[in-house]
Amino acid sequence: MGLARLAALHGVATAHSPSSGVPVPVPESTIVAVLAALGVDASDRAAIHRALDRAESAAADRFLPPTVVLWRAAAAAGETAPLAVEPPPALAQLPEGTSLWVTPEGESSPTFRGPAPEWGALPCGVHRLGASTPDGRSAHAWLIVAPSRAPAVPRRSHGFLVQQYSLLSERSWGMGDLGDLAELASWSAHSLGADFLQVNPLHSGVPAEPGASADPSPYRPSSRLFPDPVHLRIENIPEYAYVVGADRARLDLLGEKAARLREAVLDKGALIDRDAVWALKRSALESVFRVPLGPGRHADYCAFLAERGQALDDHATWCALAEVHGPDWRSWPEGLRDPRSPATRSARHELRDRVEFHSRAAWVTDRQLIATARAAREADMAVGVIHDLAVGVHPCGADAWAQGEVFAAGMSVGAPPDAFNARGQGWGLPPWRPDALAASGYAPFRELLRGLLRYAGGVRIDHVMGLFRLWWIPEGSPPTDGTYVRYDAEAMLAVLVLEADRAGAVVLGEDLGTVGQGVREALERRGVLGTSVLWFERDWEAGGHPLPPQEWREGCLATATTHDLPSTAARLTGSQVDLRDRLGLLTEPVERERSREQADVHGWLRLFQGLGLLPEGARDEEGQIRAVHRFLLRTPARLVGIWLPDTVGDRRPQNLPGTCEEYPNWRLPVADAEGRPITLEALATSPRMHALMEVFTNRRTG
Secondary structure, eight states: OHHHHHHHHTTBOSEEOOTTOOOEEOOHHHHHHHHHHTTOOOSSHHHHHHHHHHHHHHHHHOOSOSEEEEEEOOOOTTOOSOOOEEOOGGGTTSOTTOEEEEEOTTOSSOOEEESSOOGGGSOSEEEEEEEEOTTSOEEEEEEEEEESSOOOOSSOEEEEEEOGGGOOOSSSSSSOOHHHHHHHHHHHHHHHOOOEEEEOOOEEOOOOOTTSOOOOOTTSOSEEEEEOGGGOOGGGSGGGGGOOHHHHHHHHHHHHHHHHHHHHHHHSOOOOOHHHHHHHHHHHHHHHTTSOOOHHHHHHHHHHHHHHHHHHHHHHHHHHHHHHHOSOGGGSOGGGGSTTSHHHHHHHHHTHHHHHHHHHHHHHHHHHHHHHHHHHHHTTOSSEEEEEEOSOOOTTSHHHHHTGGGBOTTEEEEEOOOSSOTTOEEEEEOOBOHHHHHHTTSHHHHHHHHHHGGGOSEEEETTGGGGTEEEEEETTSOGGGOEEEEOOHHHHHHHHHHHHHHHTOEEEEOOOSSOOTTHHHHHHHTTOBEEEEGGGOEEGGGTSEEOOGGGSOSSEEEESOOTTSOOHHHHHHTHHHHHHHHTTOOSSOHHHHHHHHHHHHHHHHHHHHHTTOOTTOTTOHHHHHHHHHHHHHHSOOSEEEEEGGGGGTOOOOSOOTTOSSSSOTTOOOOBOTTSOBOOHHHHHTOHHHHHHHHHHHHHHHO
């Protein structure tokens, strides 16, 4: 009983309900391990009683919560009076006569005082709130003042979902780059009326161990604070044009090697090799960076260094140390495992040239991302580029090293068992400690969002349910032995909406899978769009029949598939069942799986035909794919997403969950129905692409 009470005080669940709805108790060893990761000793009965006394005493003494949220309503046109606010419920219980004061963000002394400050006059931001009671007690908290909703989508829009690395042009160096992304934005907006591009996370990756390959997944990055320079278009760096002499000859040679790498992928069936691409680009950057910066460029670089500050210094230092000691900081000499130690300070000085290299690489990547966002705006995209925020970081990477105090040691994020995966999922990502986030006023989350939104017209929050709770799995335990840990969702949402509003960016949440009660309602209330995938949208109360288009929610991105699911052609033809059968991933006989899949597809096709959306006939594959997208346009969804490989009939998923070595996840170029890679230039002239996009251009032109 004491352990359960202690767990509840720290937001740790002692049971969970899978899809069956039957409560499943969490192993006691899991609760003890999770509490230990939160700095709470529950190793025996005496320790539990001591910890419980401390926690209950602290809760009784604290009359302000760690964070108070104030939601501000939008001002009407021409309105000058203080804005209406949603009063913070946490302040309604304060003792009579309590005095409050607020120190706004960026100020050093309070500017609002009194028993009830004029909340509507407070500017949006993260402030410090103080309180003192008549009996002499005092307390402090963080006060987050945020708009009541995230920015809305300017108009109902369609756009493409693309894994950037997978779309090569005739200029890219073996994988898609930021130059290709800018070209795709400009072309798709001008020619196809696209209003957004949603891309995979472009976060900085973990480099490969010597003699091994790096993890290609964009969802297990080294750092979410900085983009990966592997995405650079080298020729677009201004100093590239001024490289001369031996360095110019070296660049020409690297360009020839890049062409061979590109040809291997496009013409010879080779997989995308991120390590090989980075080796070439790193060598090219060595030459380009020897060109002195002009006064304007130098000033811009210095401004970037000042703006990103300690976070950039830490990131570049980790990158430099990883070149010497390997990419897993946990195996470095002990003194270097602490970013603030004298040993690290000395190593940073010794490696200052490499620290400078990685700082400058982060700068030029940042500037190319900003240029890509500018290209989307200049093409009149209503939203622009929607960047993806991965749910976590690699435990051996830069963020885990630099911000160790914020991460829960010995824990991994994952998902509990459900009807689709009886074994649960472990993602190998250390979770943020909710107590550390609250104590810092959510500074790590704010910095993360602000960095990403520098160049985003929108942000997609992967596993957006993680703002509310995350499934923590103790190291060495199976995913089934995890438990949920609760976060202050009100505060997390307030920070998200605040930063999105400052950037003028829309917010999209990936809310697929197990979603807690009230989560979707809370997200909708704050203007966070959800994700609705056609094959999962069913009327479960009426036997699981396909959900008619008019019954879909408006506040969502409606799409046919995602990077973790079969392409539309694969699902319609059943080839995704054949692939999973070849890889030994089926849990039932292949005939039964194939029969169930065919029945599912035929149910949707019947609905399409009944709505008059399939004039080509039920046996025409391209017509079926067009019907899928005609259907999506019939829904009220604010955003309609087109999986880019669907435009050319690609049958291969970019990622096949449950596989590692069995399938080339995150390494496939976009290809046609026969598996032949398609360049950006070929895509732009593809008859199949244009036939599909007529579904959207006809709608736009009426």
